[in-house]
Amino acid sequence: MTDPVELHVRVGVDGVVTAETRKVTGVACLDYIAVLEDLLEATTTDSAYTADYTRTATQQELDNRNDLRQY
Template identity: 60%
Template sequence: MTKQIIVRVRKDGTIDAETVGMHGAECLDYFATLEDLLDAETSSSAYTADYDAVSAEEQWADVDHDHSHAEGS
């Protein structure tokens, strides 16, 4: 899945942002960058289901690690 940041600027000037396709704390770096670019502060936030999801690369890394550990036993 492609990584995206969806930013909405409302009529009252408030900004909503949402990340898509990012897993774990990866999204937090993007929000820090957005705060800097917009000279803004996060007033509220919530984790999406993607926060707890594990990327395919992380899954394969775990499988490779477990496999090499089993061979060394």
């Protein structure tokens, strides 16, 4: 079994919110932009890929992505 996806959210003293996905491979990380915007009631102003973007997904990770899309 793979580790669950991690969403790291930080709120700065100036109120700026930054968020990062971890343990998400490839373009699946883009699915989380909308999730984070909804949770934080915010709009994305900048985004960048993490090192996980170039990692290869396992079958379990692919299954987890499909589960997320059902919501």
